[in-house]
Amino acid sequence: MSRPLKVMMVAAEASGDALGAGLAKALKARLGSDVVFVGVGGVAMAAEGVDSPFDITELSVMGWLEGLKAYGVVRRRVADTVALAVAERPDAVVLIDSWGFTIRVAKLIRKALPNAKLIKYVGPQVWASRPGRAKTLATAVDHLLALYAFDAPWFEREGLATTVVGSQALHVDMSGSDPVVFRASRGIAAAAPLLAVLPGSRPSEIRLMTPVYEAAIARLKAADSSLEIAVVAAGTVAADVTARVATWPFRAHLIGEDQKYAAMRAATVALATSGTVSTELALAGAPMVIAYRFQPLSYAIMKPFFTGKYATLFNHAADEEIAKELIQNDATPEKAAAAVGRLLADPAARADQAARQTAALDLMGRQGRDSSELAAEAVLRVIAGRSA
Structure with missing residues (x-):
């Protein structure tokens, strides 16, 4: 009897x-008990059978300085991840997003397990930014699962x-998700105007953006x-967001x-920190203003590498600033309040x-098939030796 796919x-x-949880669920729907999972992830992946050997919240960093401060932790966790791969000898390794961490893992697993299929x-x-990363990735993995058609040619x-x-x-x-029930x-x-505030999912984002949002909301109020005001607290930073919102001098519904x-x-x-949430807000039909701040020195180092016109994916897909973007020095309480106020x-x-x-x-593929199912199909093709 053949062993399950690992x-x-x-x-x-x-x-x-x-993303990992969705992929695991789609693979189980296809293979049932003929697939098992190992790896590194959070609570969503754990619910699908991926038991992580460590808490991934310590790896959630953004920016050059933040990355340098976390370098020791990242290096240890890279080693732990590679050791897990060597011990488990999986048929394929799917490395999800998080460039700085996963590219290090990919390179080391490639050396340690040259026959394992590596999928980004x-x-x-x-x-x-940094188009040279396309070549770096091409030398490190066997296949890429891209989110958008405009990614592929690179x-x-x-x-x-x-x-x-x-x-x-x-x-x-x-x-x-009923908006009427939610309000009630x-x-x-x-009929009351409601501003949804989504401050981010990384500790650095909460630290840098919540003071801006608090001051902007004070102007609007x-x-x-x-x-x-409804503030959405991502699970990874819920305690931090809750503590900060509790000190605001006006009422906010914590969600x-x-x-x-x-x-x-x-x-x-909506007023949101740049990220995947902008796509979700657009899907919900919420007009929004997008903001983002890096640590000043990190931004100064990173700015020369930014070559795109927009930070927001649907702005990039449409090649126009549909949602107002307030990045770094433009991410001020005054400008945020003004942009939100115009929409209100x-x-x-x-x-x-x-x-x-x-x-x-729609330009990004909203009418297409479920992404997790397509990802599962692609993973199985790669494992079978068919990359097309």
């Missing part, structure tokens, strides 16, 4: 954990076989005291991830932006 998955952040799930955003030019699987965020089912459960009047989509659908406008004051502008966001999602 797939190792490696995710270092909450977004990657969600989500390539670096070379269209936005890697295929370097000889890396690529399958476009789409983004999970484009296929989220929000039908069970929180005592928010049906001074202009309209009826404005309601867990289980109510995230309902809050998005109920929102009049103009129903026609909100409707127009929401419609253009939806059209941009």
Whole structure:
């Protein structure tokens, strides 16, 4: 009797954990007990049978300085991950997002287990910065699962076989997230303006962005005291967000991830830290303002490497700034309040932006098949030796 297929998955952040969980579920739906998992991930992957040997929250860093500070931890966890691969000898290793961590793991597993199939799930955003990473990745793995069609040519030019699987965020089912019930459960009047605030999922994002949002909201509340605020706390940083919001001098509804989509659908406008959440907000029909700050020195080091026009994926897909982006020095309370305030004051502008966001999602593949199912098919093809 042949042994079950063994797939190792490696995710270092909450977004990657969600991707890994979706892939594991899709593989189990196809293979049942004929597939087993090992690897590194968070609570979502653990629920699908991937037991991580360590807590991945310590790897959730963004920026050059933050990376340097965490280098010792990252190096140890890379070694732990590679040791797990050597001990388990999986048929394939799926390395999910988190470029700095997973590229180190890929290179070392390639040396230690030359026969294992290495698959990268989500390539670096070379269209936005550091295009040389496409060549680096092509030498380190056997196959790439890309989220968007505009990703593929960058890697295929370097000889890396690529399958476009789409983004999970484009296929989220929000039908069970009722905005009317959400508002009623929180005592928010049906006609009250509601600002959804999504401060991020990394500790550095919470540290840098929540003071900006607090000050921006204070300005907005001074202009309209009826404005309601809902702050969504990602599970990886929930305690930090809760503690910070508790000190705000105005009321804010603190929302867990289980109510995230309902809050998005109920929102009049959203103010969000740049990331996957922008796609989810667009899917929910929420017009938004996007903001992001790095540590100043990190930004100064990184800025020359930014070559893309936009940070937000649907802005990039449409090649226009549909959602206002406030990056680094533009991410001030004054500018955030002004951009949000314009949308709150103009129903026609909100409707127009929401419609253009939806059209941009279609350009990103919103009408395609479920991304986890496509990823599972591609993983099985690679293991079988068919990269196309």
